[in-house]
Amino acid sequence: MYIKICGLQTVESVAAAVEAGANAVGFIFAPGSPRTITAALAATLVSSVPEGIETVGVFRDQPLDEVLATSREAELTTVQLHGNEPLADVTRLHAAGFRTLRAFSVAAYNALNPEDKRAWKSERILLDAVEPGAGETFDSSELAQGAPQGFWLLAGGLNPSNVASLVGALHPHGVDVSSGVESSRGVKDSMLIRDFIQAARSIS
Numbered sequence: 754m755y756i757k758i759c760g761l762q763t764v765e766s767v768a769a770a771v772e773a774g775a776n777a778v779g780f781i782f783a784p785g786s787p788r789t790i791t792a793a794l795a796a797t798l799v800s801s802v803p804e805g806i807e808t809v810g811v812f813r814d815q816p817l818d819e820v821l822a823t824s825r826e827a828e829l830t831t832v833q834l835h836g837n838e839p840l841a842d843v844t845r846l847h848a849a850g851f852r853t854l855r856a857f858s859v860a861a862y863n864a865l866n867p868e869d870k871r872a873w874k875s876e877r878i879l880l881d882a883v884e885p886g887a888g889e890t891f892d893s894s895e896l897a898q899g900a901p902q903g904f905w906l907l908a909g910g911l912n913p914s915n916v917a918s919l920v921g922a923l924h925p926h927g928v929d930v931s932s933g934v935e936s937s938r939g940v941k942d943s944m945l946i947r948d949f950i951q952a953a954r955s956i957s
């Protein structure tokens with residue numbers, strides 16, 4: 754079970770995620786979020802992350818040159834695209850040496866035609882609610898058309914109480930959380946991070 758803890762802003766919350774066994778820590782660069790941080794702060798946080806744990810920058814419909822510049826400055830391993838970015842952007846990021854995650858709302862993923870679904874098949878996909886980072890769950894019956902065939906992460910309103918049952922029902926390769934490990938919007942809680950990771954791993 755691959756676990757990403759997203760929207761981190763402090764050395765303490767990064768340490769809590771790393772010590773609890775997260776596979777990836779995420780930093781928000783999309784503007785307008787209470788979790789948005791600068792590349793300079795991200796670089797400081799990334800420097801505290803041991804090798805082998807992915808450091809993920811989250812962007813939404815930002816120019817690719819800006820995504821690349823920020824990701825290089827922060828020394829990220831991975832770029833998560835959370836808007837309407839085309840596969841060509843993912844290909845350019847791979848060519849620049851970054852791993853990627855491409856987020857879709859379940860509705861947007863379902864709306865892809867079979868050819869597009871095949872094209873995305875070899876990429877790592879994150880399925881989320883419509884409004885990212887809002888702690889909203891999506892109706893899992895929306896996945897009736899089928900989950901992605903390759904590696905995919907479940908996100909959207911996960912928390913320590915619901916993650917095990919949703920993983921048991923939907924069988925993602927991993928999970929991603931932000932609001933569900935916060936004591937108030939944008940403020941991470943180390944205890945909730947530990948509880949979440951323990952619960953997510955309890956059935957895997």
Ligand SMILES: O=C(O)c1ccccc1NCC(=O)[C@H](O)[C@H](O)COP(=O)(O)O
Binds near residue numbers: 759933
């Ligand atoms: O977290 C944000 O504020 C955010 C803003 C803009 C684009 C993406 C954002 N978050 C992306 C994530 O990967 C979240 O962890 C994911 O949407 C799940 O969030 P939540 O439902 O709050 O657990």
